[in-house]
Amino acid sequence: MLERHGTPPVIAGFTYLSDLGAGGYSTVYLFEQQMPRREVAVKVMNADVEDRTASRFESEANLMARVSSHPAILSIYGAGVSTDGHPFLVMEYCPPPQLGAILRQGALNVGEALSIAIQIAGAVETAHRAGIVHRDIKPANILFTTYRRPVLSDFGISAMSGPEGSEELRGMSVPWAPPEQLVGMRSANPASDVYSLGATTFAMLTGRSPFEVDGAPDVYELSRRIVKDPLPPLGRQDAPPSLHRVLSVAMDKNPESRYPTALAFARALQQVQAELDLPITTVDLFHEAEATTARPQRPEEEDEATHMGVFSRVEITSDGMAMRVDDSPGPQLPRPIGYDEESEEEAAPARESRWRLVVAIVAGLVLVALVIGAIVVAQQRESAGGNSTFQTIAPPKVSPVEAAVEPPTNLRGEVEEDGSVVFTWDAPSPEWKGSYLYREVVPGEKTDVEPTKTTTASIPARSGRTCLEVSAVRDDGKSSPSVTACIDTP
Incomplete structure (x- = not known):
């Protein structure tokens, strides 16, 4: 650094x-x-x-x-x-810790890992639709807002996707890099982001990158395993086999065999949520304004864009009578040829009465069809064992505000005789069962985040001023905003 x-x-x-x-x-x-x-x-x-x-x-x-x-x-x-x-x-500003620091404490529960992965998949899909490949998706680049919503950050090495070989894949971290990058492929491809998102999801479920092993990391051995070895098992009983299969597809060695889009990966994870009877996480996607705003009709489209219920100019009825309709838009009743146009005003009340009758009959038929259709769909769902549909995606049952974690309180420091500073703090609440993350705050330096189960931390005193930052982490992996305290030190 x-x-x-x-x-x-x-x-x-x-x-x-x-x-x-x-x-x-x-x-x-x-x-x-x-x-x-x-x-x-x-x-x-x-x-x-x-x-x-x-x-x-x-x-x-x-x-x-x-x-x-x-x-x-x-x-x-x-x-x-x-x-x-x-x-x-x-x-x-997203207060620490980021996802990478949280995972150094251990894996998340399956429900939270799936929810985070699906939300980030929506971000990746949106970037891809804008022509942007992130190229560095990893836990350290997933932050959490003050409402504890995950956000993708650091587009510093992103590139506009283009023809094969037009962009160099550079700067990505080896543990999260797809095999094609490690063997020298030089294109910015959305499939690479799908792999890295799959690897990040694997880490949320295991607490480590997919091909990481115990001991000192060897970048060359790690690269070999990424390129050659099959995806290791998740090693947790609460994760169904279908989840490992989804990750195996997302992280296939062959980019063309992966999910074709980040959205397809998100839908597969939603299926796992449905299988586990978890709330289905929303996939947020950008919608073009044209999709919701009517545009002016072009003249060449007028003949094709007729409304349902407009008759052709001349029709022959079942009794052989020729009937004519107006060119004006909207539903109309046919009139016999030879009809006296000047009597239009006199015939208007009768025609309006007939038209109301037609509308009432059509509305009744539509209502009956809708009721029958609803019954049939309900029976089909029941017979299929309640399989979920994702045409309408339900939001999570718990809002980000409701899921917020309170920070530690009463953070203070005291200088010891041995030259260290001992910081202590109080739990967010009397019934608190979680742990904490702390780091020394040093201007101009990036310091390591350390986990602890206690409410105390000891660090060496610095000349002039010593500061500590602490956040609380609940057992489900959710963390609080950080609090900071400083003490003057000789």
Whole structure:
């Protein structure tokens, strides 16, 4: 990991709060936006605007702006250049821990793993429909909003999908990379994202990447297993065989044998939810405005776009009488040829009465047909054992707000004689049964997140000021917003 370059940038309308982390070409800070007042994450490029990699940063901003309105994609609020010439992105702030840190504690329950995977699949499908391949889907890039909703982040190495060989697959992490990347395939393909999402789902169910083994990681041996070995079993009795089969398809060695879309993968996971009698998670997808807004009719379409019930100009009835109808749109009754047009006003009441009778008869027939159809469908579902349909997807039974986890309370620190600082805190509630994640907060450094079952943590004292950040993690894997406390240290 590269250290960040320089001090936090000066951005008009924003106040620096703390460092959040640093990567290969950027640093992420926590800022407070003044108007509207809110905490935001600001990603600042280490190089200045004249650097060649600035175009990559601009590309990330444009890619995220195309899809960031999706509820499972990290929102981008704006972009610009700081006073010292560094490009930056202003993004939604998601408090730690991210999914990768949570999984270091252990696997999630099957229900939550399926729900997260389906929500992220909707984000991936939306990106693909916009022509964007993420290329780095992994637990560390799945964050959680303050409402504990998962969002996909870090489109820094994303690319527009194009012809075979037009884009290089670079930068992805080996444990989550598909076999074709490891053997040198150079195209940005949605099938690669399907594989990585499948690998991330496997990790949520096992607490580790699919081909990870105990001991020190060997990138070459890991790559060999990804390319050659079959998918290992999940190793948990609460996961049905169908779930392993779904993951095996998503992570097939041959990209053409995987689910053709992220949406198809999501539908397969929904089938597993139905099999386990779990709430069916919604797949959020972008809908074109044309799908819900009527457009003006073109002249060449007028003849084809007639309304049901409009008769042709001349019809021969069963008794051989020639009948004529108006060219005006809408349901009409036929009239005999030779009909006196001037008597139209006198005949109007009778025609209206006949038309009402026709409408009443048609409405009655439609109602009967609907009732019979509903009975038949109900009988078919009952005889089929209650198989679910996903034409209408029900939302989860528990809303994100109801599922929120309260943070620890009364976080405080005390300097010990040996030079360490012992931080203690209180549980979110008297009946609390979960655990905690904590990390030291050091400006300019990305520190490790540590799990603990206790309500205390000891860290070495730093010169001037020592800070700790703590969040609570429930047994089902849901975590709280973090709380931070600092103590002056010599």
